[in-house]
Amino acid sequence: MNALKRIFGGDTRQFGMIIALVALVLFFQLFTGGKVLTPTNMINLFNGNSYILVLAIGMVLVIIAGHIDLSVGSVAAAVGIVVAIAMRDWGIPWYLGIVLGLVLGAVIGAWQGFWVAYVGIPAFIVTLAGMLLFRGANQFVGKSLTVPVPEEFRAMGAGFLPEIGDFARYNAPTVILGFLLIAFVVFSEFRNRRIEARTGATPDPIWVPITRLVLLAGAVLYVTWLFSTGRYGTSFPVSGLILVGLVAIYVFITTKTVLGRHVYAVGGNRHAAELSGVQSKKVNFLVMMNMSILAALAGMMFVARSTSSGPADGVGWELDAIAAVFIGGAAVSGGVGTVIGSIVGGLVMAVLNNGLQLLSVGADMQSIIKGLVLLIAVAIDVYNKSQGRRSLIGMMMNGLRTNQPPTTDKEISKTSEIITPAEPAETSK
Amino acid sequence: MTSHTTQTDPPVILEMRSITKEFPGVKALSEVSLLVKAGEIHAICGENGAGKSTLMKVLSGVYPYGTYDGDIIYQNEVQQFKDIRASEAAGIVIIHQELALIPELSIMENIFLGNEPTKRGVINWGEARLRSTELLARVGLREDPDTPIKEIGVGKQQLVEIAKALNKSVKLLILDEPTAALNESDSQHLLDLMLGLKGKGITSIIISHKLNEIEQIADEITIIRDGKSVETLNIVKDGVDEDRIIKGMVGRSLESRFPEHVPEIGDVLFEVRNWTVGHPQVADRLVCKNSNFTVRRGEIVGFAGLMGAGRTELARSLFGRSYGNFISGQVFKNGKEIHIRNVPQAIKAGLAYVTEDRKSLGLNLLDDIKTTTVSANLKAITKGLVVDKRKEFTVAEGYRKSLRTKAPTVNEGVAKLSGGNQQKVVLAKWMFTDPDLLILDEPTRGIDVGAKYEIYGIIQQLAQQGKGVIVISSELPELLGLSDRIYTIFEGAITGVLDKEHASQESLMRLMTSANRNGTPAAPTAQTA
Numbered sequence: 001m002n003a004l005k006r007i008f009g010g011d012t013r014q015f016g017m018i019i020a021l022v023a024l025v026l027f028f029q030l031f032t033g034g035k036v037l038t039p040t041n042m043i044n045l046f047n048g049n050s051y052i053l054v055l056a057i058g059m060v061l062v063i064i065a066g067h068i069d070l071s072v073g074s075v076a077a078a079v080g081i082v083v084a085i086a087m088r089d090w091g092i093p094w095y096l097g098i099v100l101g102l103v104l105g106a107v108i109g110a111w112q113g114f115w116v117a118y119v120g121i122p123a124f125i126v127t128l129a130g131m132l133l134f135r136g137a138n139q140f141v142g143k144s145l146t147v148p149v150p151e152e153f154r155a156m157g158a159g160f161l162p163e164i165g166d167f168a169r170y171n172a173p174t175v176i177l178g179f180l181l182i183a184f185v186v187f188s189e190f191r192n193r194r195i196e197a198r199t200g201a202t203p204d205p206i207w208v209p210i211t212r213l214v215l216l217a218g219a220v221l222y223v224t225w226l227f228s229t230g231r232y233g234t235s236f237p238v239s240g241l242i243l244v245g246l247v248a249i250y251v252f253i254t255t256k257t258v259l260g261r262h263v264y265a266v267g268g269n270r271h272a273a274e275l276s277g278v279q280s281k282k283v284n285f286l287v288m289m290n291m292s293i294l295a296a297l298a299g300m301m302f303v304a305r306s307t308s309s310g311p312a313d314g315v316g317w318e319l320d321a322i323a324a325v326f327i328g329g330a331a332v333s334g335g336v337g338t339v340i341g342s343i344v345g346g347l348v349m350a351v352l353n354n355g356l357q358l359l360s361v362g363a364d365m366q367s368i369i370k371g372l373v374l375l376i377a378v379a380i381d382v383y384n385k386s387q388g389r390r391s392l393i394g395m396m397m398n399g400l401r402t403n404q405p406p407t408t409d410k411e412i413s414k415t416s417e418i419i420t421p422a423e424p425a426e427t428s429k
Numbered sequence: 430m431t432s433h434t435t436q437t438d439p440p441v442i443l444e445m446r447s448i449t450k451e452f453p454g455v456k457a458l459s460e461v462s463l464l465v466k467a468g469e470i471h472a473i474c475g476e477n478g479a480g481k482s483t484l485m486k487v488l489s490g491v492y493p494y495g496t497y498d499g500d501i502i503y504q505n506e507v508q509q510f511k512d513i514r515a516s517e518a519a520g521i522v523i524i525h526q527e528l529a530l531i532p533e534l535s536i537m538e539n540i541f542l543g544n545e546p547t548k549r550g551v552i553n554w555g556e557a558r559l560r561s562t563e564l565l566a567r568v569g570l571r572e573d574p575d576t577p578i579k580e581i582g583v584g585k586q587q588l589v590e591i592a593k594a595l596n597k598s599v600k601l602l603i604l605d606e607p608t609a610a611l612n613e614s615d616s617q618h619l620l621d622l623m624l625g626l627k628g629k630g631i632t633s634i635i636i637s638h639k640l641n642e643i644e645q646i647a648d649e650i651t652i653i654r655d656g657k658s659v660e661t662l663n664i665v666k667d668g669v670d671e672d673r674i675i676k677g678m679v680g681r682s683l684e685s686r687f688p689e690h691v692p693e694i695g696d697v698l699f700e701v702r703n704w705t706v707g708h709p710q711v712a713d714r715l716v717c718k719n720s721n722f723t724v725r726r727g728e729i730v731g732f733a734g735l736m737g738a739g740r741t742e743l744a745r746s747l748f749g750r751s752y753g754n755f756i757s758g759q760v761f762k763n764g765k766e767i768h769i770r771n772v773p774q775a776i777k778a779g780l781a782y783v784t785e786d787r788k789s790l791g792l793n794l795l796d797d798i799k800t801t802t803v804s805a806n807l808k809a810i811t812k813g814l815v816v817d818k819r820k821e822f823t824v825a826e827g828y829r830k831s832l833r834t835k836a837p838t839v840n841e842g843v844a845k846l847s848g849g850n851q852q853k854v855v856l857a858k859w860m861f862t863d864p865d866l867l868i869l870d871e872p873t874r875g876i877d878v879g880a881k882y883e884i885y886g887i888i889q890q891l892a893q894q895g896k897g898v899i900v901i902s903s904e905l906p907e908l909l910g911l912s913d914r915i916y917t918i919f920e921g922a923i924t925g926v927l928d929k930e931h932a933s934q935e936s937l938m939r940l941m942t943s944a945n946r947n948g949t950p951a952a953p954t955a956q957t958a
Contacts, residue, residue, distance in 0.1 A: 195819055256815045258807045265804060268793035275751060275782065275790055276805040276858070277773045335795045 017327070017344050017377070024348065028355030035358050036351075039230030042223075043237055047158060047305055049350040050239035051076070051298035053343055055321035056328070057250050058294035060342040063325050064254075065287045066267040066334030067116060067123035071130030072321060073314030075292050076299025078134040079104050083300055084147040084309035094153040098300060105296025108134065109289030117284035131318070139311045146310040149303055157304025159238040171228040171235035178224025182217045189213055239301050246294075250339045263287060268335030323370075324349055327377045348373070442467040442632050443601060448487055448499035450480075457483045458497070461658045463651055465601070470623060470633045472643040474674055475653035476877030481636045484653065485603050489523040490516040503601070520600030524590045526609060530578045537561040537574035540593045564592040568622055582737075584615025591622065602626065603634045608642060609875065612736040612903065613938075620646050638877070640671040652677035679879050686882065687910040690889040694913060695726030697764070698897040699866045704758035706746040716742040716753050718922040724866060724897035729888060731912030732901040733937045739921035740901045741785060744868045748782035749775035762865070776805060779865035783855055785874060785901070791855050792843050799825035799839040801854050806862045828857035832887060849880025856887055866897040873907060885911060905934045917941045 029036045055072050062069045083101040086092050092100065108130075115126040161173040189209050227236040254260040265273035266280045274280050298317070303309045328345030330337030352373060356366045445463040449456070458480045465471045475481050486492050488501060490510030501508045503519060510516040513523075530539045537557055546556045561574040570588040572581060578589065587607055594602055604623075608616040616639075623633055623646055637643055643650060650669060652659045659677055662669045675686075700723045708714035716739050724730050734740045745752035747760065749772035760767050762778065769775045775782075784790040792801060802825040803810055810820040825839040834853045836846060843854055852872065859867060869888065873881045888911065892898050902908050908915055915932050917925045917940035925940040 258811055258814075258816060261800070261804070261807060261816060264795075265793055268795040269789070271790045272793050273804075274772060275748070275784060277749075277776045278804075279771070279773065335793065 017329070017341070017348065020377075021344060021348050021351065024351045024355065028351065028358065032355065032358040036355060037226065039226050039234065041354070041358070042226050043160075043230065043234055045350055045354050046237050046240040046243075049346065049353075050237075050243045051157075051301045051305075052317060052320045052324065052350070053243055053346045054246060054294050054298040054301065055317060056324040056342040056346045057246055057339055058291035059318075059321040060325045060328065060330055060337045060339055061250075061254070061263055061287050062123070062291050063322075063330045063332075064267045064334060064337045065263050065284060066270070067284070067288065068322065069112075069123060069127045069288070069291045069295075070318045071112065071127040071134060072291065072295040072298070073317035074131045074134035074138065075105065075108050075295040076302065076314040076317060077138040077309070077311075078108070078141070078299075079296040080299040080303040080309040080313050081138045081142040081147060081311075084149050084303060085141065087150055087153060088147055094150060097149075097153060098156070101296045101300045102293055105293040106289060108296070109292030110285075112292060113285035113288035116288050117281045123288065138313070142309065142311060144311045146308045148308040153300075154304045154307055156238055156242065157301045157306070160233065161235045161238070161241070163233065163235070169229065169232070171230075174224060174228040174236040177236060177241075178220055178228075182220050185216050185220070186213055239305070242297075242301065247339060247343060254339055259283070259286070264335060266334075320349065321346075323374050327374060329381060345377075348377075439466045439468055441465065442504060443488075444500075444502040445484070445488065446500040446502065448484065448497055448501075450483055450487055450492060450497040457656055458487070459656045460499075461653065461656070463658065464661065465632060465634060466649070467632055468627060468630055469648040470627055470635060470646050472647035472650045473634060473636045473653060474640070474643065474650055474678055476678055476879060479653045479678075479877075480656040481653055482605060483656075485523055485605060485634070485636065488516070489513055489521055489603065517597055520598060521603065522594040522597055522599040522601070523603040524587075524594060524605065524607065526606040528583075528586050528590055530586055530589060532579035533577060535575045535577055536565070536570075536572060536581070536589050539578055539589055540564060540574075540596055542593070544597060560596065561592070564595055567595060568592045569618065582615070583610045584612070584618065587611065587615070587619060588622070591626075599631060601632045601634065603636075605636045606638065607635065608637065608639055614735075616642065638875075640674050643674065644669065644671060650674060654678060675878055678877075686878075686885075686906075688882065688886040688889060690892075692729070692892065692913050693727045693895075695728075695895065697723050698726045698728075698762065699724040700761040700764075701747065702759045702761070704743065704747070704760075705756040706742065706752075706758075707754040707756050709753050715756075716921050717746060717758075718920075720758075720918075720921075720923045722916055722923060722926070724899060726895045726897060727892050728913050729892050729898045729900060729911055731908035731915035732899060732918060733905060733908050733915055734901075734918035734941050736903060738918045738941070740918050741870055742921070743918070744782060744870055744899070744901060747775075748772065748780055748868060751775075751782075776862055776864075779863075781805075781859035781862055781864035781867045783852075783859055783867065783869045783872060785871035787848070787851055787855060787875070792851060794844040795842070797840050797842050798829065798834070798836055798846075798854050801843050802828055802839070802857045802861060805858050809861070824861060825857070828854075828860065832857055833883065847877075847880070848875040849877060849884070852876055852880070852884060853887070856884070860891070864896065866899070867891060868899045868901070870901045871903065872900060873902070873904070881907075905937055908932075908937070909934065 025036060035041060055076075059069060059072070079101045082104055083097045086100055087094065087097045112123075112126050112130050115121045116123045161171060161177070164172045189212070193209060254263070262273065262278045262280075262283045265276070265278050266283045270280050299314060302313060306313075324346035325337060325342045326332070326345070327348055328337065328341035328343070330342065349370060352370060353366065356369065361369075441464055443463070443465040445461065447460040447462055448458050449460055450458040461480065461484055463471075463473075463484065473481050473484070483492075487497050490513045493511045494509035501510070503521070508516075508519065510519070516523075531542065534542070537554075540561050541552075541557050545552045546560070547553060558574060565572065565574065565588075568588045568591050570585055570592065572585060578586060581589075591602070607619055611619065620642055623635070626633065635643070635647065644664065647664055649661055649663050651661045652674065654677070662673070662677070667673075702721050704717050704720040705715060706717040708716050718739075720743060722730070732740050732743075742752055746755060747769075749769055751772055760769060767778050769778055769780070788794065793804075796804070799821050803821050807816060810817045810824065822839060828834070829836065829839050832853045834846075834850050834857070836850060843851055846854065856872075872888065873884055876884065888898055888900065900908065900911055909929075909932055912932075913929050915927050915929075915937060916923050917927070917937055919941055927936060927940070
């Protein structure tokens with residue numbers, strides 16, 4: 001138990017969500033007779049949920065900044081239909097279709113960001129309006145019909161990494177990708193360790209990072225093996241690749257860049273941020289715009305996978321994305337949340353969906369179970385915070401690297417003991 | 430503790446006997462004793478974090494019976510309050526520093542909140558109105574009971590809180606920092622009211638940092654230091670004055686409340702001409718009227734004015750127009766006119782503004798020390814796109830050491846720091862922007878005596894480095910002790926400027942309150958108490 005704590009940092013509870021994810025996978029694996037961890041099912045799981053996870057990445061930024069976006073499903077649908085029609089009727093190639101979709105997403109995002117950031121209308125209202133507006137736009141443009149998309153376009157939703165050569169029936173690009181990921185994890189672990197040592201934190205004994213790396217590398221290897229040994233022609237899906245790329249980019253933005261800092265600052269205390277020189281309007285604008293661009297991407301990925309754009313695409317997506325973010329440890333009041341946490345939250349929901357389907361649980365029970373999971377996950381988080389601990393996921397992400405010294409509820413001690421009485425100055429009361 | 434129990438003393442209404450309260454890992458109170466006599470005003474003094482508020486929370490049942498050790502004997506009975514309702518039923522009412530009023534509700538609704546006069550479950554508003562009129566008269570508040578709370582000032586809100594307490598037939602009234610947010614005249618009114626209540630037989634416990642007020646109204650003082658009761662003093666019998674109280678609070682005498690400092694004043698660094706700013710909401714109201722002032726290198730310039738006089742408004746409108754509607758005015762730095770339209774430009778121009786409202790305008794309470802320290806100058810630690818976390822740590826650690834911020838590491842959350850240490854972090858944040866002019870708005874508000882001394886030292890050091898410093902403060906002794914020159918503001922206009930040698934509390938007060946605008950220095954007055 002103690003060893004577990006060392007590896008996962010602090011309290012095992014802080015790793016609750018990852019443990020819950022692993023437990024869920026194992027549970028379903030056991031009770032479906034091994035149907036979960038198969039190449040085909042994992043591919044389904046990724047293809048069927050990657051667009052929600054893409055939305056969750058944008059949504060966590062919106063929620064950290066203290067807003068919400070209810071329009072993502074409608075925006076995705078509106079972009080989807082325009083792109084589909086542009087490719088079918090105007091004959092533009094698939095890559096220009098993607099560019100068109102992203103530009104359209106940016107325009108829609110600028111529209112919503114303008115109202116939120118510069119006019120000052122709460123995002124809830126703006127995006128509620130957007131939800132109606134862009135749903136209507138989808139049905140107006142598409143005349144409530146379903147429009148198919150060309151074969152090449154479908155790759156981004158249902159495609160795979162190509163087969164190169166034949167390495168004893170392993171898919172080469174998938175294997176290479178897996179090893180690159182492991183190399184990166186090892187590199188960043190030791191880099192962080194070096195930084196930790198320089199900044200005066202007491203580093204963990206060497207067996208801690210080693211064990212952690214073995215576990216992580218093992219997990220990556222296993223997933224790589226799963227994806228690379230599927231039916232010939234299938235491998236790691238393109239949608240998964242897009243997702244991994246986005247996660248890398250957005251983890252970088254949120255943790256390493258000034259813009260990321262500013263998003264947290266605006267969400268944590270907007271006034272203080274403004275008085276520190278943060279242009280909060282700009283930040284809010286960018287965050288809302290970014291969300292719509294990602295919604296456009298998600299919409300296109302969905303259209304690509306389902307081979308056509310229809311009038312009911314994206315209904316209810318906003319709720320799935322928001323649920324993922326909150327399961328992932330974000331705070332409703334803003335200022336708190338992580339990209340990785342939201343992805344884990346989204347995966348918990350995805351595995352739950354997938355496992356329950358494999359167990360042939362009806363849609364009614366699925367909905368009830370998902371509702372309870374959302375409530376309980378956030379309840380545990382709230383409880384932990386009220387007990388003076390850090391948030392589940394907040395701890396999970398920070399606790400991984402920093403060794404927080406024990407702190408208490410009481411204010412850090414007083415300053416009186418370091419007074420050095422001076423000579424009487426010229427003024428006294 | 431040294432208590433005074435002679436035969437002639439009035440009966441004891443409250444005795445707290447060796448109260449010990451522990452939080453996980455910390456002993457907040459250790460064997461604290463408190464003896465309050467009926468009908469007196471009893472002050473509790475101590476630095477921030479000494480345990481005053483914890484003690485009052487034990488007394489009022491916020492920390493219920495069983496979560497602490499020791500006995501509470503109130504009106505000759507051992508009490509076991511299980512919540513705040515139980516203590517209120519016994520006549521103990523606590524008024525917290527953060528007022529517990531609902532801004533959208535009326536004065537009357539607030540007075541009766543949680544205690545509504547009902548007839549068969551229906552609120553009897555007729556009776557409520559009669560009683561609230563009577564209660565408002567008792568606290569000397571002339572306002573319509575239907576006025577929403579948000580439309581009256583903090584001073585009046587404080588009176589509503591007291592009316593609310595009176596409605597609960599209070600016997601023991603506890604006030605936690607009641608005058609912290611009030612201006613001089615409102616404070617005085619409140620203190621007079623407390624003396625009036627004392628005349629009516631209500632016992633009060635007051636927690637305050639304003640020692641002059643305590644000296645003025647309290648009968649006895651209990652001093653708490655580091656979670657222990659140090660001593661109880663009788664104002665009259667022990668001949669207590671402010672210095673005596675400070676000595677008890679910090680455990681030794683502070684020979685001076687200000688570090689020694691020889692100013693080295695250079696050329697004019699910063700000049701403001703004809704600065705006029707409109708109110709952000711009310712169209713034709715001016716918050717700054719044609720203000721002119723200068724700050725020299727190495728100079729500490731004080732700004733005195735009553736709350737609402739326009740000090741903060743002036744400072745914030747200069748700091749990148751972060752308040753109000755700019756109408757006219759020029760700003761010169763080193764003799765050259767500069768144009769500042771937003772906060773980033775202000776920071777670039779070498780301005781720094783430390784707000785009076787640390788918690789809601791100065792800090793992101795979710796952040797830790799290191800993030801806060803670099804937050805106004807992220808550029809300095811950014812390479813390309815990436816924030817250099819190692820540099821961030823080094824910078825923050827440097828300031829933590831040089832300003833002697835009390836925290837185990839710079840990874841500590843700022844929410845966990847005491848007021849004084851939070852203020853040091855805010856100062857570090859602005860020092861890291863390497864400003865030429867620092868505007869410090871109430872830099873020692875809510876900070877204990879020891880930390881104040883250190884903050885003064887930091888301010889003087891900044892001046893020593895050739896920076897200009899503007900200090901805005903409601904505490905005149907602080908301004909007099911710190912500033913080289915003091916401007917006075919009244920209703921948005923600068924009404925005068927006094928040199929250190931010519932300034933006194935009386936001369937400043939006259940300029941701060943009257944229309945005496947010629948700015949000629951008043952006759953020098955002795956400044957010793």
